[in-house]
Amino acid sequence: MLAIRLNQGSLRMKLKFTKMHGLGNDFVVIDGINQAVSLSSEQLRQLADRRYGIGCDQVLLIETAQGEADFRYRIFNADGGEVEQCGNGARCFVRYVYDRGLTAKTEIRVETRGGLIIPRLGSDGQISVNMGIPKFEPSRIPFMAEKRALTYSLDISNKQVKISVVSMGNPHAVQVVEDVNHASVLTEGPLIESHPRFPHRVNAGYMQVLDRRHIKLRVYERGAGETLSCGTGACAAVVSGIQRGLLEHGVKVSFRRGDLFVRWEGENQPVWMTGPAVTVFDGEIELKGQMERHEI
Template identity: 70%
Template sequence: MKLRFTKMHGLGNDFVVIDGIRQSIHLDPAQRRHLTDRHFGVGCDQILLIESPATDDADFRYRIFNADGNEVEQCGNGARCFVRYVHDRGLTNKDEIRVETRGGLITLRLEPNGNVAVDMGVPRFEPDAIPFIADGYAPVYPLELDGKCVEISAVSMGNPHAVRWVDDVDRAPVQTEGALIEGHPRFPRRVNVGYAQVLDRGHIRLRVYERGTGETLACGTGACAAVVAGIRRGLLASEVEVRFRVGSLAICWEGENRPVWMTGPATFVFDGEIDLANAS
């Protein structure tokens, strides 16, 4: 089976984008893993599959698959690449579109400067909504981890996030501790793990260990989760620049029952075709 695709990235968080409207797509988990493999496939953090919407409330539907082949609920950097793709490929001429995701309906807006603003929805803090096993909400939770106790904030941005506050993200144990938190039994669906360093009330640095993928160069939902968790703890203002290793995102949250807005770039890399006949 030959598959046409487009490679894109948002601040180095890279994607294989597939048009499931103009071509019929049925990928099994082995084929998804083959696509994401950086040695034998195309190579990416996640696959984005564009489809027609299931309801009249949306312009499109898109599905997100991690490098392990599993489908997930939401992806902020992927959402920005999505809107650039459908606009540049003539699938829509709207500058603002509504999109169905597994994590809910989101609104995306193409800005005049080429950046993309995304309404990421209202964050959820109730443990059952994340999901996270806890006796009620708290701004910080203790988490037992291999004989030691660490502190996390927990939030859902349509997908689950744990946020660790550190003095220096360059020295944070992202690769070792991140994997342990990702699979911790108190997160029944596993979790994305962010390590955030507060520079001042309007700026943070962030590294994210993504569920099913590992550390990525950037994470849009992780940026949103870190900012809202920091605002809840009184550490941050309502508008924050989140700095990654290769760029930054602007995150704005005006408080309870209000959506989080994320603004940043989306970049085309190349178009290609791959034969998945022998993928396994």
């Protein structure tokens, strides 16, 4: 059997896609079950480009599960790099596969690079996702530290920033700020993202605590820049706030375009996230490529 791989070059390939978003965090969703898909990093960047492509924060690829799950789900950031997890993307994923008739289930098991997730479509259209158990050990994030601590001090531009560090299947560094509207997200965020103590880079979260059940949040995402919302970032912020004694177990997380609801009962328990997922439009794009033949 022959597989065709498409890389940058002279061949042209037509690819069907769906544009979706979760609170403004937007995605190009591609069905890799009913069409052959093999994209280079250059082509992924082309899809994500807001001037020369479709435009998105992440590209989501739906594939057949390799294990006992219902589907496999791959996430590529706008820079073309593959990442482990995406909470807003997970909600869009279950909305897509249900609306397209790929499953009749309202609760599905999905393989990701960061582990198994279990999205659930509610009768009200809201989607809840079991995001798994957060990880705090530095080696599992990964983060360069001698031992686990509640907070860490990070040297950024000759100043010390206090952060909480947690993995929600992908790494997050969360700091508490007085006002997210005036936080140094765009200047400081890239420095935290690429800080040498995070070998695989990190998502930088800025959390303003309004009260014990309500926070505001901005996130500078690894490989995408600041996004309008971030599902795993919301989970990471709530988890870190609960651990620091700032928040209750159920919290509303407000972004610029709407709210997510996050619940965590504590150590060794999974995090549940609930929010919307919206389909914007369907389309087809022609990509340049070069055909290579591979025996499989």
